[in-house]
Each structure stands twice: as structure tokens, then as C-alpha cells.
Amino acid sequence: MAERGIIGKSLPRLEDPPLVTGRGRFAADINFPHQLHMRIVRSAMAHARIVSIDAEAARALPGVVAVWTAADIPDASPVDFREGPNEKLAPYRQHVLAREAVRYVGDPVAAVFAESAYVAEDAADLVAVEYEELPVVLAADAPPGEFSPGRSTEATLVRQDYGDIDAAFAAAHLVVELDLSVGRHTGVPMETRGAIGRYDAARDVLELHGAAKVPHKNRDSLGRMLGRDVTGIHLYESHVGGGFGVRGELYPEDILVLMAAMRLGRPVKWIEDRREHLMATNHSRQQRHRIRAAVDAEGRLLAIDNEFFHDQGAYIRTHGTRVADSTCGLLPGPYRLPVYRARGHFRLTNKTPAATYRSPSRYETNFVRERVMDEIGRRLGLSPVDVRRRNFLAKEEMPFARPLAALGENVVYDSGDYALLLDKALAAFRWDEVQADMARRRAAGEMVGAALAVFVEKSGLGPTDGARVIVDTTGAVEVVTGGASVGQGFETVVAQVCAETLGVDYDRIRVTHGRTDRIEYGLGAHASRATVMTANATAAAAARVRAKALDVAAEMMQAPIEALDIVAGRVVRTDIESGPSVALGEIARNLAPSAKLRNGREPGLSSDGWFDTEHQTYPYGVQMAVVKVDPETGGVAVERMLVGYDIGRAINPMLVHGQIAGGFAQGLGGALYEEFRYSETGDPLSVTFADYLIPTASEVPEVEILLTEDAPSPCNPLGIKGAGESGIAAVGAVIASAVDEAIGIPGAITELPITPQRLKRILAGIRRPLAAE
Amino acid sequence: MNEKVDLTLTVNGQRHAIRVEPRKTLVDAIRDDCGQTGTHAGCEHGVCGACTILLDGEPVRSCLMFAIQCEGRDIRTVEGLANGNELHPLQQSFIDHHALQCGFCTPGFLMLAAGVLRKRPDIGDEELIDLLSSNLCRCTGYANIIKAVKAVRDGLAQA
Ligand code: FES
Ligand code: FES
Numbered sequence: 001m002a003e004r005g006i007i008g009k010s011l012p013r014l015e016d017p018p019l020v021t022g023r024g025r026f027a028a029d030i031n032f033p034h035q036l037h038m039r040i041v042r043s044a045m046a047h048a049r050i051v052s053i054d055a056e057a058a059r060a061l062p063g064v065v066a067v068w069t070a071a072d073i074p075d076a077s078p079v080d081f082r083e084g085p086n087e088k089l090a091p092y093r094q095h096v097l098a099r100e101a102v103r104y105v106g107d108p109v110a111a112v113f114a115e116s117a118y119v120a121e122d123a124a125d126l127v128a129v130e131y132e133e134l135p136v137v138l139a140a141d142a143p144p145g146e147f148s149p150g151r152s153t154e155a156t157l158v159r160q161d162y163g164d165i166d167a168a169f170a171a172a173h174l175v176v177e178l179d180l181s182v183g184r185h186t187g188v189p190m191e192t193r194g195a196i197g198r199y200d201a202a203r204d205v206l207e208l209h210g211a212a213k214v215p216h217k218n219r220d221s222l223g224r225m226l227g228r229d230v231t232g233i234h235l236y237e238s239h240v241g242g243g244f245g246v247r248g249e250l251y252p253e254d255i256l257v258l259m260a261a262m263r264l265g266r267p268v269k270w271i272e273d274r275r276e277h278l279m280a281t282n283h284s285r286q287q288r289h290r291i292r293a294a295v296d297a298e299g300r301l302l303a304i305d306n307e308f309f310h311d312q313g314a315y316i317r318t319h320g321t322r323v324a325d326s327t328c329g330l331l332p333g334p335y336r337l338p339v340y341r342a343r344g345h346f347r348l349t350n351k352t353p354a355a356t357y358r359s360p361s362r363y364e365t366n367f368v369r370e371r372v373m374d375e376i377g378r379r380l381g382l383s384p385v386d387v388r389r390r391n392f393l394a395k396e397e398m399p400f401a402r403p404l405a406a407l408g409e410n411v412v413y414d415s416g417d418y419a420l421l422l423d424k425a426l427a428a429f430r431w432d433e434v435q436a437d438m439a440r441r442r443a444a445g446e447m448v449g450a451a452l453a454v455f456v457e458k459s460g461l462g463p464t465d466g467a468r469v470i471v472d473t474t475g476a477v478e479v480v481t482g483g484a485s486v487g488q489g490f491e492t493v494v495a496q497v498c499a500e501t502l503g504v505d506y507d508r509i510r511v512t513h514g515r516t517d518r519i520e521y522g523l524g525a526h527a528s529r530a531t532v533m534t535a536n537a538t539a540a541a542a543a544r545v546r547a548k549a550l551d552v553a554a555e556m557m558q559a560p561i562e563a564l565d566i567v568a569g570r571v572v573r574t575d576i577e578s579g580p581s582v583a584l585g586e587i588a589r590n591l592a593p594s595a596k597l598r599n600g601r602e603p604g605l606s607s608d609g610w611f612d613t614e615h616q617t618y619p620y621g622v623q624m625a626v627v628k629v630d631p632e633t634g635g636v637a638v639e640r641m642l643v644g645y646d647i648g649r650a651i652n653p654m655l656v657h658g659q660i661a662g663g664f665a666q667g668l669g670g671a672l673y674e675e676f677r678y679s680e681t682g683d684p685l686s687v688t689f690a691d692y693l694i695p696t697a698s699e700v701p702e703v704e705i706l707l708t709e710d711a712p713s714p715c716n717p718l719g720i721k722g723a724g725e726s727g728i729a730a731v732g733a734v735i736a737s738a739v740d741e742a743i744g745i746p747g748a749i750t751e752l753p754i755t756p757q758r759l760k761r762i763l764a765g766i767r768r769p770l771a772a773e
Numbered sequence: 774m775n776e777k778v779d780l781t782l783t784v785n786g787q788r789h790a791i792r793v794e795p796r797k798t799l800v801d802a803i804r805d806d807c808g809q810t811g812t813h814a815g816c817e818h819g820v821c822g823a824c825t826i827l828l829d830g831e832p833v834r835s836c837l838m839f840a841i842q843c844e845g846r847d848i849r850t851v852e853g854l855a856n857g858n859e860l861h862p863l864q865q866s867f868i869d870h871h872a873l874q875c876g877f878c879t880p881g882f883l884m885l886a887a888g889v890l891r892k893r894p895d896i897g898d899e900e901l902i903d904l905l906s907s908n909l910c911r912c913t914g915y916a917n918i919i920k921a922v923k924a925v926r927d928g929l930a931q932a
Contacts, residue, residue: 012868019876020864022811022851026877029810118775118794190815190823190877190911241813241877242911274816487875487912658871661914689820689909696906702916727914 006500007718010654013492014507015485025238027194027210032267035196036065038257039120041110041127042276043102046138046350046682048131050100050109058112058126063119066264067127068111070097073259077225079250082217082318083408092147092155092348094315096252096259101134101148103314104350105684106279108252113260113268136682140311140347141288153348155312158321160328162403163339168303172294176375181751182364182732184286184311185674187357187666188694191241192272193281197257199265204232206258211235213248213484214524215514221250221318226258237514243486244666245356246282248524249318253280278687283676284357286311287327289368294339299380299387303339304372306331310346313353321346322407323354326361329406333369333456334418334620335391340404350682358666359725361406362457363732367752370453370733378746384737385426388454392418399714406458413456413618415711416646422454425622425644428706434626434640438741447629448639449741453733456620459722463612465523465533469498469541470606471549473592475569475585477502477509479541482522483534484514488724489655490534496651497535497718501542502549503566504584531723533611535651536716541609549605552587555597617713619721621645623730627738631763634756636672636739638699644706648713648721656723657705663727665700669693670728671735675753703727780844784809785853793840800824802840803850811851811880815909822908825881825888826850832888851880854887862925863887870921874912881908886922894929901926 018024055067070076078093098107110127114120137145137153144154169175196209206228211218215235223230240247253270260268272280288309294302310324328342357363377387393400395417402411426432434450441448468480479498483490491511499506512518523533546566553571554561563575571587573579588605590597626640643660650656673693677685686692712719736749739759748762777792784807791806798817803826804810815823817836824835827849854861863883866872873879882905889896889904896904902919910918 013871015876016868016873019873019879020851020860020867020883021855022809022880024811024876026810026813028804028814118796188911189875190821190909191813191875192815239877240875241815242875244911274818274821487877489874654871658874658913658917661916662874662912663914665914666911688818689816690818694909694911696909697902697915697919698906700915703914 006496006506007651008653009496010652011492011496011506013489014495015489015491026191026241027196027238028271030196030209030238031269032196032198035267035269036113036115036260036264037117037120038260038268038270039112039117039124040108040253040276041112041124041129042280043098043105043107043109045102045131045133046105047134047136048102049134050098050102051130051132053110054128055110058123061119061123061126063115064112064123065115066113067123068097069109070095070099073097076255076259079252079255079317080221080225081320082214082221083320086320089155089316089320091151092316094252094317094353096255102131104352105682106276106352107314111256113264117271136350138349138351138678138682140286140309140345140349144347147348154345155316155348156321156346158324158328158344158346159342160404161341163303165303165305165339165341168339169294169305172302173297174295174379176293176295176372176379178371178375179290179750180368180371181288182285182367183670183751183753184283184676185670185753186282186284187242187244187246188692189242189244189247192274192277193247193251193253194271195254195257196267196269197261198267199261206233206262207236208254208258209236209238211237211248211514212240212486213243215484215516216482216522217524218250219516222258225255234517237484240486244358245284245360247486248484249282249355274689275687278692279352279684282317282355283313283352284354284360285364285670286354287364291368291372293372293376295376299376299382299390301335301337301391304332304337306342308344310344311351311354312346312348313351314348315353317353317355319355323356323360326406327365329404329411330361330458331365331369332402333366334393334454336393351678352676358663359457359729362455362725362729363667363670366453366455366730367732367736370730371736374737375747384452385422389419389422407616409616412615414615414713414715416618416620417710418454418620420710421620421644421646421708422622424708425624425642425706428644428704429624429642431624447631447742448626449738450624450626451734451737451741452622452624453730453737454622455730456618457725457729458616458618459532459724463614464610465537466519466521466608466610467534467537467541468519468606468608469502469538469545470604471545471584471588473585473588475508475583477504478512479509479538480512480518481534481538482519484524488659489652493531493651493655494534494538497538498542501539502546504569508569531651532617532716532720535720536611536718537609539609539718540611541607544607544609545605548607549584549587552590552597552601553582556582556590611716613715615715617648617715617721619646619648619726621726621729623734625734625738627735627742629739629742629759634760634763636735636754636759638668638701638735640704641701642704642706643727644708645726646708646711647723648711649709649719650707651720653707656707659723660705660727661703663725664703664731665695667728667731668700668735669695670753671732672753672755675755778841780841782807782840782843782848783846784848784850795839795841797840798836799838799840799843800835803835803848809850809852813877813880815877820909822885823878823881825884825908827884827888830888830891832885849884851883854883861887862928863922866921866925870917870924872913872917872921878908878910882910882918890926890929894926896926898923
């Protein structure tokens with residue numbers, strides 16, 4: 001591949017022009033003639049038996065076309081697991097409309113279809129549901145209750161382990177034990193969910209617009225659930241106002257708009273409102289860990305034994321037990337760990353169902369593991385730097401296989417030099433100076449502290465992705481991918497890879513994504529995989545198109561292939577200056593099916609390309625923070641934040657910086673502000689932006705970013721690793737540690753988020769457990 | 774109460790004769806009845822600022838107003854910022870500074886900043902950040918948005 005310097009450049013995004021001029025097309029902007037509007041009637045009770053539903057008044061309202069309850073759709077399948085059937089977990093799936101019972105406030109009970117969104121909402125208010133209250137379970141660490149008669153709320157116990165745990169603890173010099181909790185928070189994109197179902201009877205095709213993240217996998221799931229051939233279902237992704245793991249999973253509303261579009265014979269549009277979003281879209285994160293670590297006299301980890309409680313909420317959604325599984329598999333992070341045992345109680349509660357949110361299981365386990373490392377260091381008189389350095393896996397140990405699994409794969413760290421990155425980050429942060437400065441300021445009475453946390457991420461979940469590169473007769477290029485874009489700059493990255501490989505200007509490239517009608521396969525955008533997988537597939541396809549173009553050009557120009565190159569969309573001779581050149585569009589014309597010059601070559605200047613990988617890549621990073629605590633208010637201000645991250649190879653560093661800065665802001669939300677709280681009866685208390693506080697420009701400092709390329713991934717030809725989750729991954733961990741330092745109480749922070757109320761209680765010397773507020 | 778009324782909204786200098794219920798919010802009328810979908814609704818309770826427009830030159834949250842309150846007033850939305858094909862300096866600056874990712878919050882931030890800079894071209898950093906913190910963005914972490922707006926402010930100061 002010619003080195004042209006497009007990969008690695010911070011080029012402006014192709015995505016931006018329509019978005020800054022108001023020409024984007026988000027879900028709510030999509031309309032079809034004659035469409036109906038759907039409104040969901042949601043449960044007002046956290047756990048109750050449905051005694052009766054009276055929808056007569058709603059049905060009688062002018063403009064209402066239909067009102068459905070579960071009785072109207074007895075054939076509807078519950079929302080299925082993305083990875084296919086799972087007999088053990090199947091009973092815990094969510095029905096698209098609640099059948100006998102409701103299990104959280106927000107559970108869909110009925111659906112209203114009307115001529116306008118306003119009328120649909122009026123009618124929904126008229127649906128009267130009579131409930132008989134049932135006891136609620138609101139904490140995963142409380143004794144399990146009954147999900148349904150005879151079925152426990154502990155759906156399963158997830159476990160992973162290796163080595164002799166008892167022997168390791170018996171031989172320990174020191175055992176550290178902590179009880180740590182991460183609060184319930186989630187992605188909360190600025191665009192709420194939206195789904196528009198449309199049935200084209202003329203073609204017998206069912207369409208879902210407003211799709212995101214994993215359109216192809218969702219198409220397969222929908223095929224199973226609706227009993228339709230998948231070739232008769234198409235998903236269309238347009239602009240997506242933030243994904244973060246929650247958007248683009250299948251939810252009851254997606255199934256409802258599709259069923260209604262077929263049965264009512266009209267397009268059906270549903271746009272979630274913010275209140276619904278905060279009680280209906282996946283929550284995440286909530287776990288409590290009781291963790292023990294055995295160490296030797298030098299502070300080296302001998303074993304970790306962790307029992308945790310995973311608060312799944314009311315149902316098991318599309319991800320199954322994925323978050324809890326990778327909580328087991330990825331907790332050890334960057335450290336050598338001879339013996340390990342993890343047990344996760346996967347429990348249902350009467351709260352909104354939970355699933356993945358950006359850096360799922362890592363945000364939680366980084367907090368837990370790094371709290372343990374801090375504690376080990378403190379107990380043995382080691383600095384936070386030394387205790388970590390002593391336990392790092394060494395560069396020489398890579399690739400490193402741990403006998404654990406995450407996301408259905410064995411954990412194999414592909415490359416990494418953790419100690420080197422830590423050294424670079426310490427220097428960039430001026431760690432020693434900062435420590436001296438902290439000491440001075442503390443002596444002067446300020447509550448300030450600095451801390452660090454180290455983490456390993458994962459990205460590029462395989463196994464295979466494809467792309468198709470097509471050059472048209474004007475020389476414009478289209479890359480059709482099975483990837484998806486949730487606002488991260490996907491189109492630009494793919495265009496840069498194609499431009500460099502093929503030899504065209506990146507702004508002549510149009511990138512298509514998230515459309516099942518354009519390409520048969522696709523893995524979508526999740527687990528920071530879009531860049532790694534789709535970029536490599538694009539490179540493969542572009543390389544084949546390049547070869548095809550050169551082959552034809554050689555014949556047209558009567559020149560040896562070796563003397564040809566493609567520059568700015570034209571094939572040129574490299575051996576003679578200002579010689580003849582041929583435009584790619586002309587070559588495309590000569591490859592038309594009827595073109596004479598084609599000479600038996602496959603028609604079209606286009607090709608598919610595939611990329612296979614056996615393993616995900618494991619990028620890694622360091623986060624450092626300086627915080628200041630206001631003892632009066634209990635408020636925490638972040639004065640400095642550094643993210644050091646080894647990306648392997650950055651295709652567009654500006655976009656990587658953007659991902660890190662944005663991820664950090666979300667991580668800060670989970671560390672200090674964001675929490676879904678519930679009353680004792682299970683009423684959600686955080687259903688507006690006035691109660692669920694996401695950080696604003698006043699709270700988020702500019703992140704200092706140290707991007708290194710010391711460990712390109714050997715798992716893919718471009719050497720890249722994903723970046724989507726690196727900004728958020730260890731924010732809870734590092735802020736907790738810095739607050740400890742600031743208030744001078746080691747190990748004080750055992751629970752996220754560190755709200756002013758909690759911090760004031762700690763400062764007042766009163767420690768109370770989670771959820772006691 | 775739900776009887777529709779006739780009114781005319783003037784959006785970016787274009788007059789739209791529409792027929793809406795008195796309870797229809799301005800953001801819904803701009804989007805559904807005037808067909809200008811660049812203005813977004815992110816919360817519909819006045820917190821996120823995605824729906825920010827200029828009403829007689831002032832940034833307001835169009836989800837908190839009713840369409841009938843705006844007859845005869847000058848409504849400016851993101852679609853009216855550019856001058857033909859020439860982007861408004863704020864639009865260009867947002868691109869140059871990578872001040873948007875998903876772009877959902879962008880129209881609100883652009884209109885907020887346009888309103889602020891029009892009245893206070895020399896606004897200080899601290900006050901500017903304070904004003905920008907009235908809108909929410911979930912993707913960027915704000916630093917690039919702040920830089921983009923500052924750059925335009927500084928350009929205005931030089932001009
Ligand atoms: S939609 Fe108006 S402020 Fe959020
Ligand atoms: S760019 Fe996505 S919310 Fe601001």
C-alpha cells in the first residue's frame with residue numbers, strides 16, 4: 001500500500017456539513033405519508049398484577065385508530081436475545097406489552113395508535129389500568145424474591161475462575177477486603193429513541209427506520225420474532241444522536257411499530273419523550289462487589305476472589321448476561337494474577353432493565369480493581385505508581401492469554417507496554433511536581449488530591465466484517481459497509497482508509513452504513529469495533545479495486561503495471577513526468593458490462609473485501625486527575641484530567657481526541673452526578689434532566705490527551721485499536737482515588753457516584769451503605 | 774380547547790401559514806408544520822437546549838413556547854444561519870474545531886452562540902462558558918464547542 005499520509009491525518013469530518021446546517025435526518029425527522037403515531041401506556045407500578053385494562057374511552061377518542069393490549073397481540077414474541085435462543089434465560093425476557101404482571105415503572109402495558117402524536121398522548125391518558133400490588137425487590141444484594149411463581153429473581157450465577165483459591169489465600173502475606181458499589185446510570189444520548197415501521201405491501205417488505213448500532217443482527221432477530229424471511233425485512237439507519245450502547249438495541253417499541261405497520265396497513269411512527277427515555281431505555285452499571293485480594297510481602301497479587309451482585313432490573317434484554325460475564329472476564333485488567341475466582345449473582349429487580357453502556361463492565365471493574373490496588377499500596381507503604389508497576393504484565397509476556405472469557409472469546413491481550421505508557425503519562429502530567437504541589441496546598445488548608453488509574457480496554461470484536469467499494473463512471477467512490485454510525489465519525493474514518501488505499505481524495509468518497517438493503521452482512525457499531533473491523537475490510541476492498549483499475553489502465557495506457565500509481569483519482573505513470581493519465585471514472589466506463597475493453601474481466605470497477613480476526617484487540621490506558629473538594633457543599637471540581645492511551649495507530653487523531661474527551665465527560669457524570677434513584681416502593685425519582693444530572697460545560701475540564709502508538713495491534717493489517725471507550729473507562733476509579741487524597745481519608749470512597757450528600761456524610765464521619773438515601 | 778387556529782409563523786424570513794391547536798409547542802410547529810427539522814427536541818422540558826432558536830434576536834427554548842405566542846415575530850433557526858452556500862462563521866468554526874459528533878445538540882448550540890455573540894461580541898471567557906452551560910451535549914465533552922465559539926468571538930473582535 002502506498003504511503004500517502006491520509007491515514008493518520010486530522011482531516012475535517014465528512015459528516016459535518018449537513019449537521020451544522022440543520023439538514024441532518026434523525027429519527028424524528030423521518031415522516032411517511034399517511035403515518036400513524038404510537039404512544040405507549042406505561043406501568044405506574046413497580047410490581048403488580050394487571051387486574052384489568054379499560055381502553056374504551058381511549059378508543060372512542062376522535063383520531064384514535066387502535067389501542068392494543070397484550071390480549072390484542074397474543075402471538076407477539078418477547079424481545080429476543082441478540083445471540084439467539086437461551087432456554088435458561090428465556091422466561092426472563094420482556095413481552096412487548098406486559099401480560100399478567102408489570103415489573104417496573106415504565107413497563108409497556110398498552111399501545112395507542114392515532115392520527116397525531118398529540119391525540120395519541122391524550123388517548124394514552126384515558127387508558128385505565130387496574131393493578132394489584134405485589135412486593136418489590138429493589139436491591140440485587142437483598143435476598144432474591146420470586147420473578148414469577150417458582151422462579152427466583154436470581155436468574156443465574158455467572159462464574160469464571162482458575163487456580164487454587166484457598167491455597168493462594170492461605171499463603172498470603174496480606175489480605176485486602178473491600179465492599180464497593182457502582183451506581184445505576186446510563187448512556188442518555190441527546191436524541192431519544194425513535195422507530196418508524198412501514199410495510200410496503202407492493203414489495204412485501206417490512207421496513208424499520210430509525211435503526212442504529214446493529215442493523216443486520218437486529219434484522220435476524222426480527223426475522224425470528226416476527227416469523228418473516230429476513231430478506232423481507234430491512235432496517236435503515238439515518239443520523240443517530242448518540243448511541244453509547246443503549247441506542248439501537250431492540251426494544252418492545254421497535255416490535256410494536258412493525259407489527260402495527262403490518263396490521264393497520266399504515267406507517268407507524270414512535271418518538272420517545274425524555275421522561276420515557278429515562279425509565280424505558282436500558283439502564284446500566286449497577287453492581288456491588290465484595291472483593292478480596294491476597295498479596296505477598298512485596299505487594300504482588302497472588303489471588304483475587306470476587307463476589308458481586310449485578311442489578312439487572314426487571315427483565316433480561318437483548319444482551320443476555322453479557323455485562324456480568326465480562327465483569328468476570330475483564331476485571332484483572334493490566335495485572336498479573338496467578339489465581340482468580342469470580343462469582344456474579346445475576347439478579348432481577350423491579351427497576352428499568354439494564355444492559356450495556358459505553359465501556360460496559362470495564363467502568364465498573366476498573367473502579368473496583370483500582371480501589372483494591374490503592375488499598376494494597378496503602379497497607380504496604382507503596383506509592384500508587386509502585387504498586388501498579390510491580391503487578392503489570394510485561395511487554396515480553398505479550399500476547400498474553402488469561403484463562404477467562406469475555407464477549408464469547410478467550411481473553412488474549414494482543415500487545416501492550418503498560419509500564420512504558422505509565423512512565424510517559426507520569427512525565428506528561430508532571431506527576432512528581434503535582435504531588436509536591438498537592439502537599440503544599442493541603443498544608444495551606446485546601447482539600448486537593450491527585451490520583452491515577454490504569455486500565456485495559458477491548459475493541460474490534462470480530463469475527464468478520466465486509467465492505468464493498470464501488471467507483472462510478474464519474475470517478476466518485478462509494479463504500480458500502482455493514483458498519484453503523486452512532487455519531488463517532490465513522491464515515492470520515494472509512495473514507496480516509498479507502499482514499500489512502502485506492503488513491504483518491506477522501507471527499508470524493510461516500511460512505512454508506514446501517515442499511516440492510518445495501519449489503520448482506522454487517523456487525524454494526526458496538527464494542528468499539530466499527531473502526532477496527534470496517535476500516536480493515538474497507539482497506540481490503542479498496543486494494544482489490546486498485547488492482548483492478550491498474551490492470552485495466554495498463555492495457556489502456558500500454559504501460560507496465562509497476563510503472564503506474566493512482567493519485568487523486570487518476571492513474572498516472574511514475575516513470576515519466578507529466579505523462580498521460582487516465583481517470584478512474586474512465587476506467588469504470590471501460591468496465592461496463594458491454595464495454596469492449598473489458599475483455600472478460602468482471603464488470604464494474606468495484607469489489608468486496610473481507611477482514612477476519614480471531615481476537616479482539618486490547619488497547620490500554622492511564623488516567624490521572626487532580627480534584628478539589630469543597631467541604632461546605634461536598635462538591636468535587638476536577639482541576640486537571642489526563643488520559644494516556646495507546647491506540648496502536650490513529651486513523652484520524654482529531655476524532656480520537658474527540659472520543660476521549662466525550663467519553664471522559666460521561667465518565668465524570670457517572671463518578672459524580674448521574675444516578676437513577678428509586679423510592680422505597682420502586683418509583684423512579686430521576687425522570688427529568690432536573691433530577692438526572694448530566695455534566696454541563698461548567699463541570700467538564702478540558703482533557704489533556706497523550707496518544708501513543710507504541711503497540712500497534714498485530715491482529716489487523718492497519719494495526720489499529722478502537723478508541724470509543726478509552727475516555728470513560730477509568731474515570732470512576734481515578735476520581736474516587738483523587739477524592740480520597742483530597743479529603744485525606746484513604747479508602748473513603750466505596751461507592752459511585754460521589755454525590756455532595758454522600759461526600760458530606762463521609763466528611764462528617766458518618767458512613768452509610770448504598771441506597772440508604 | 775383543541776380547536777385548531779390559523780396563524781402565520783415567520784421562520785428565517787419565510788412566512789408559513791399554518792393551522793394548529795393552541796397547545797402546539799413552537800418546536801413542534803417549526804418542525805411539523807413549517808417543515809424545518811433542524812431544530813431538535815431533546816427533553817421538551819426546557820433543560821437541554823437542543824430546541825434553542827432566536828426569537829426576535831433572543832435565544833429561547835422553543836419547547837417552552839406555544840406556536841400561537843409567536844405570530845408576527847422573527848423566528849430564526851439553524852436553517853437560516855448560512856448565507857446561501859456560505860456557512861456562518863460559527864458553523865465553519867464548529868467544523869474546524871470538531872465541536873460536534875452526533876450533531877444532535879449542534880443546532881441548539883449554534884443558535885445559542887449566535888444569539889450571545891450578536892449581543893455581546895466581546896463577552897469574557899467565564900461568562901461565555903456559563904452561558905454555554907445552559908445547553909447539554911452528550912458527545913463532545915464541551916471543550917471543542919467552547920473553543921469554536923471563542924474563535925468566532927476573537928475573530929469578531931479583530932474585524
Ligand atoms: S427540548 Fe427544549 S430545552 Fe430540551
Ligand atoms: S454532538 Fe452529540 S450531543 Fe452534542
